[in-house]
Amino acid sequence: MTAAPTLKIEDLRTYFYSRSKQAFIRSVDGVSLEIAQGETLGVVGESGSGKSITALSVLGLISAGPGVISGKIGFKSDRIQKNLLQDLDDFVKLTTKDGKIMAVSKDVVGWERNTDRVMNKLRGKEIAMIFQNPKSSLNPFTPVGKQITEAIKLHTSIKTEQQAKERALTWLDRVKIDSPRLRFDNYPYGLSGGMCQRAMIAMALACEPSLLIADELTTGLDATIQSKIVDLLVELKSQLGITTMLISHDISIISRLSDSVAVMYGGTVFEYGPTRDLLSTGFASKHPYTSGLLASIPSEQSIREKGYLQAIEGDVLDTINIPEGCRFYGRCNQVTEKIREKCARHEPDLREIGSGHKVRCWLYFD
Amino acid sequence: MKNYFQIPGEISESTGLPIWKKVDGVDLAYVGYGLVIVTLVVVSYILGSFHLLTRDPQDIDLGLMMAPPGTAGHLFGTDFMGRDMLSRLIVGIQAYFLPGLLAIFIALFFGTILGVLAGYRGGKFDTGITYFTNLVDSFPRLVLILLVIAAFKPDIYYIMLVVGLTNVPVVTSLIKGKIQFLKQKNFIEADVALGVPTRTIILKHILWHNCRSLLIIQATLGMAEAILMETSLSYLGFGVQEPTPSWGNMVQSGANYFMQGKFWPSTAPALAILFTILGFHLLGDGLNNILEDKRNT
Amino acid sequence: MKPSAIRPIALVLSRELIITVLLLLGVSFVVFIILFASPGDPFSMLLEGQLSTAEVRTGVREAMGMPRSWTMQYLSWLAGMLTGNFGTSIRTGLPVLPEVLHVGLNTLILTTGSLIITLLIAVPIALYSAVRGTDKISWPLTMFSYVISALPIFWLGYIVIYFFTHKLGLFPLAFGFSSGGQKYRWLYQFLPIFVLGVGNGTISEVIRFLRQEMGRVMAEDYIRTARAKGASVWKHSFKEGLLIPVTEIVASKIPFILGGAVIVEQVFNWPGMGRMAWQAAQDRDYPVIMGIAILAAVFVRMGSLFQSVVYVIVNPRASKE
Numbered sequence: 007m008t009a010a011p012t013l014k015i016e017d018l019r020t021y022f023y024s025r026s027k028q029a030f031i032r033s034v035d036g037v038s039l040e041i042a043q044g045e046t047l048g049v050v051g052e053s054g055s056g057k058s059i060t061a062l063s064v065l066g067l068i069s070a071g072p073g074v075i076s077g078k079i080g081f082k083s084d085r086i087q088k089n090l091l092q093d094l095d096d097f098v099k100l101t102t103k104d105g106k107i108m109a110v111s112k113d114v115v116g117w118e119r120n121t122d123r124v125m126n127k128l129r130g131k132e133i134a135m136i137f138q139n140p141k142s143s144l145n146p147f148t149p150v151g152k153q154i155t156e157a158i159k160l161h162t163s164i165k166t167e168q169q170a171k172e173r174a175l176t177w178l179d180r181v182k183i184d185s186p187r188l189r190f191d192n193y194p195y196g197l198s199g200g201m202c203q204r205a206m207i208a209m210a211l212a213c214e215p216s217l218l219i220a221d222e223l224t225t226g227l228d229a230t231i232q233s234k235i236v237d238l239l240v241e242l243k244s245q246l247g248i249t250t251m252l253i254s255h256d257i258s259i260i261s262r263l264s265d266s267v268a269v270m271y272g273g274t275v276f277e278y279g280p281t282r283d284l285l286s287t288g289f290a291s292k293h294p295y296t297s298g299l300l301a302s303i304p305s306e307q308s309i310r311e312k313g314y315l316q317a318i319e320g321d322v323l324d325t326i327n328i329p330e331g332c333r334f335y336g337r338c339n340q341v342t343e344k345i346r347e348k349c350a351r352h353e354p355d356l357r358e359i360g361s362g363h364k365v366r367c368w369l370y371f372d
Numbered sequence: 373m374k375n376y377f378q379i380p381g382e383i384s385e386s387t388g389l390p391i392w393k394k395v396d397g398v399d400l401a402y403v404g405y406g407l408v409i410v411t412l413v414v415v416s417y418i419l420g421s422f423h424l425l426t427r428d429p430q431d432i433d434l435g436l437m438m439a440p441p442g443t444a445g446h447l448f449g450t451d452f453m454g455r456d457m458l459s460r461l462i463v464g465i466q467a468y469f470l471p472g473l474l475a476i477f478i479a480l481f482f483g484t485i486l487g488v489l490a491g492y493r494g495g496k497f498d499t500g501i502t503y504f505t506n507l508v509d510s511f512p513r514l515v516l517i518l519l520v521i522a523a524f525k526p527d528i529y530y531i532m533l534v535v536g537l538t539n540v541p542v543v544t545s546l547i548k549g550k551i552q553f554l555k556q557k558n559f560i561e562a563d564v565a566l567g568v569p570t571r572t573i574i575l576k577h578i579l580w581h582n583c584r585s586l587l588i589i590q591a592t593l594g595m596a597e598a599i600l601m602e603t604s605l606s607y608l609g610f611g612v613q614e615p616t617p618s619w620g621n622m623v624q625s626g627a628n629y630f631m632q633g634k635f636w637p638s639t640a641p642a643l644a645i646l647f648t649i650l651g652f653h654l655l656g657d658g659l660n661n662i663l664e665d666k667r668n669t
Numbered sequence: 670m671k672p673s674a675i676r677p678i679a680l681v682l683s684r685e686l687i688i689t690v691l692l693l694l695g696v697s698f699v700v701f702i703i704l705f706a707s708p709g710d711p712f713s714m715l716l717e718g719q720l721s722t723a724e725v726r727t728g729v730r731e732a733m734g735m736p737r738s739w740t741m742q743y744l745s746w747l748a749g750m751l752t753g754n755f756g757t758s759i760r761t762g763l764p765v766l767p768e769v770l771h772v773g774l775n776t777l778i779l780t781t782g783s784l785i786i787t788l789l790i791a792v793p794i795a796l797y798s799a800v801r802g803t804d805k806i807s808w809p810l811t812m813f814s815y816v817i818s819a820l821p822i823f824w825l826g827y828i829v830i831y832f833f834t835h836k837l838g839l840f841p842l843a844f845g846f847s848s849g850g851q852k853y854r855w856l857y858q859f860l861p862i863f864v865l866g867v868g869n870g871t872i873s874e875v876i877r878f879l880r881q882e883m884g885r886v887m888a889e890d891y892i893r894t895a896r897a898k899g900a901s902v903w904k905h906s907f908k909e910g911l912l913i914p915v916t917e918i919v920a921s922k923i924p925f926i927l928g929g930a931v932i933v934e935q936v937f938n939w940p941g942m943g944r945m946a947w948q949a950a951q952d953r954d955y956p957v958i959m960g961i962a963i964l965a966a967v968f969v970r971m972g973s974l975f976q977s978v979v980y981v982i983v984n985p986r987a988s989k990e
Contacts, residue, residue: 065897067893067896067897114801114802115801126899128899129896129897129898129899130897130898130899130900131899134897134898135897135898137890137893137894137897139890142889142890142891143890143891143893143894144891144894145891145894145895145905146891146909146984146985146986147908147909147983147984147985148905156900157898157900160898160899160900161898161899193985193986195985195986206894209898210898398808503691503692503695506688506692506973507692507695507696507699509921509924509969510692510693510695510696510924510966510969510970511696511699511924511962511965511966511969512923512924512925512926512927512928512931512965512969513924513925513928514927514928514929514931514932514943515927515928515931515943515946515961515962515965516962518931518946518947518949518950518958519700519703519704519950519958519959519962520703521950522949522950522953522954522955522958523703523704523706523707523955524707524708526950596819600870603821604821604823604928604931604932607821607823607932607935608931608932608935608947609951610950623821623823623824624823627827630827630831631827631830631831631834633831633835638824638827639824642820642821642824645819645821645824646816646819646820646821647819649819650815650816650819653815653818653819653873654815657815657877
């Protein structure tokens with residue numbers, strides 16, 4: 007019997023109400039994902055597909071304001087088990103008129119207090135998150151080492167500065183920062199982007215969380231540094247076996263690090279399955295969007311053959327004015343006459359078509 | 373679980389929304405109140421200049437001293453010498469209105485010039501102007517004015533000249549900041565590349581299109597400050613002298629009566645000061661939030 | 670602080686010190702120009718006042734030759750000032766500097782106390798608004814701060830005096846320090862400070878600035894990281910969101926508060942430099958008013974210097990610029 011997954015997201019919806027447009031911006035529009043223990047799930051998508059918001063929703067970091075969340079997020083580690091979104095609805099009041107939502111009034115204070123109450127035991131301790139732009143994500147007024155020891159003292163049984171420092175130094179070493187003792191006292195401005203990211207990774211892992219969420223880990227770093235960070239993660243992954251949710255728009259990173267992949271578009275998951283199936287060439291059943299993404303990766307071979315860079319036609323989905331029917335209709339180049347009607351009118355649901363492989367596309371349903 | 377699902381359908385076009393939907397109601401209230409005050413001030417000024425008052429502000433009526441508001445014939449009551457309060461308040465505006473305009477004009481005029489020099493030319497201009505700015509900012513305004521009064525005479529126009537000059541740095545730094553912002557966005561570079569003549573760039577593109585709301589806001593705040601300065605100085609005895617009314621000297625001469633429990637002669641002008649300065653402040657802030665802050669998109 | 674951090678900090682501070690000196694020189698020049706341009710050549714009177722009366726009587730002055738050109742006059746006056754000779758008061762005949770310093774201390778107490786009061790009111794309101802955004806309480810608070818800032822401070826003083834003299838039986842003219850050992854002695858000293866702190870007109874701006882800065886910092890990436898790791902957001906946002914903005918706004922409002930002190934000293938008969946300045950303006954006592962103007966500017970620049978010091982100590986990048 008399979009153990010319960012570490013993270014189980016069910017029909018997550020994160021909307022932001024825009025007063026000027028009198029509608030919701032539907033950043034995350036029905037996402038269901040699962041991550042088993044020890045597994046690394048890669049979430050791929052373009053900017054605006056909702057992948058970062060999904061991660062922020064898990065940690066309850068959706069900033070206050072007109073954001074509403076519905077759905078269920080189940081988190082389980084050997085110490086804790088809970089629904090991360092419990093009771094949030096109590097703080098939101100909708101004003102409707104003729105069945106249409108006119109205004110959203112949110113008890114911001116209550117919402118935040120509730121979120122903090124639920125999440126504070128988990129943040130940093132059970133679930134750790136690292137962000138892109140590592141240089142600006144570290145406190146510029148505090149030495150890097152102190153930021154790590156702060157996390158250690160908060161979330162582990164280590165309480166003295168001296169012991170925390172030792173642990174921090176061990177971890178700085180593990181993330182391959184040169185001269186850890188020196189770097190410990192440096193301020194973030196004195197470190198390069200790559201080193202800052204390593205420090206962030208150390209800060210996150212030093213508390214041994216059950217789930218690590220990495221949001222665009224390497225975006226913004228130089229290409230050579232990017233691949234070094236990925237190498238580091240591969241190594242850490244094999245050493246620690248930590249459950250990870252890895253978010254990126256860079257498919258090559260996802261394919262190197264993830265066990266499973268979820269492809270997101272317009273706030274939903276279009277395709278989901280084991281990496282080796284999804285991202286390798288030659289595997290037949292793939293969502294047109296995924297194939298489009300893969301085809302647009304520039305490679306020496308493809309450029310030589312075609313002479314131009316392949317792109318997916320059309321514009322990214324407007325998350326307010328979401329059309330009926332499939333979100334990709336209009337950009338899809340694999341629509342057949344047989345299913346055109348369905349593609350235009352009805353949104354397909356996410357259905358399993360093979361072992362662990364799910365797709366949201368009329369092409370693969372009968 | 374609540375259902376936030378809303379079937380996609382018609383959505384109102386944001387561009388078509390009238391201004392009262394786009395903008396925070398509070399800011400509109402601020403601006404509305406401020407405009408009411410400005411109108412009252414201007415109207416009163418005109419009335420005062422042409423002596424179109426219902427009562428003579430100097431008319432002493434010892435039989436009706438310190439009458440409360442609403443007494444027959446005296447809408448706002450009378451002061452400690454039986455003089456009509458309302459007309460005195462109206463005439464009190466004469467003391468600061470024109471001088472205030474002078475202060476505003478000086479601040480905006482020189483501030484703009486220096487701001488453009490500092491922002492557009494930069495380099496040594498910028499350093500020098502920054503030094504000048506810090507220099508002017510080193511003086512408390514009132515102390516500087518007292519110095520000028522000691523050296524010259526307690527003439528309100530001299531004083532407003534000083535007030536205007538001391539406000540130049542604020543305008544300068546705002547304009548300079550705007551220009552730096554535009555430079556950062558490459559607007560100015562684009563203009564120059566297109567061959568637009570410098571005069572047009574500065575006058576039309578920078579100042580008129582981008583700075584005019586800023587200048588209007590500074591004008592409102594400048595008037596608020598002029599009122600504050602004039603009333604403070606006449607309170608201290610350096611402005612308009614009795615029996616000519618100024619809101620400041622009215623509060624001062626009513627002070628003794630205040631301590632005897634007769635509040636009105638001091639309170640009426642004090643409230644006038646309060647509501648008028650408040651009006652200009654709110655107008656400035658409201659306009660600032662609507663025009664400059666861009667937090668409503 | 671690491672020893673390696675001290676040297677760059679010292680360098681930055683020396684630069685700030687030099688700028689302060691240059692600015693004070695500029696201040697002295699502005700004061701000089703104003704007096705020099707005034708009708709009736711008061712400046713010669715000033716220079717005379719810098720000489721002791723004995724020298725004048727024995728005609729040493731003629732022998733030494735009064736400097737004629739304006740540069741010489743300025744330099745001679747400046748040299749006098751740098752040696753502590755600010756001339757003598759026209760009204761009292763006493764040397765200016767000791768008098769001005771004495772009352773300056775009183776004003777310093779008044780001003781510092783009032784700044785504390787202003788911050789005690791403004792900081793909580795600003796932080797509350799920054800965190801809670803607009804809610805039921807924030808609008809009345811904002812309105813309150815606007816009204817307080819538009820209130821004429823002299824009238825506020827009257828209200829306070831009336832209330833305390835009639836309800837508590839204080840003597841209306843006995844404010845300031847000199848009052849003897851009555852029952853409510855501390856009130857005599859506290860009330861002017863309170864009035865200046867509340868009514869100086871800067872509260873709404875201070876609140877607005879602090880709220881804006883804290884709001885900006887709250888939206889920074891590193892605060893998001895702090896939240897994500899379950900750390901205290903206040904601890905991380907304090908330096909950039911509160912400490913630095915407070916020193917910044919306080920330094921910039923000192924001139925304004927000194928101006929308010931002139932009025933409060935009038936209302937409460939507080940023996941400070943504001944009241945002395947008022948008297949000097951009435952008597953056209955040039956040496957005194959000039960001395961006060963310069964001392965006031967010195968206070969302002971000290972505040973500015975203090976702000977730079979705090980900034981450099983707190984911000985690790987500042988010393989690298």
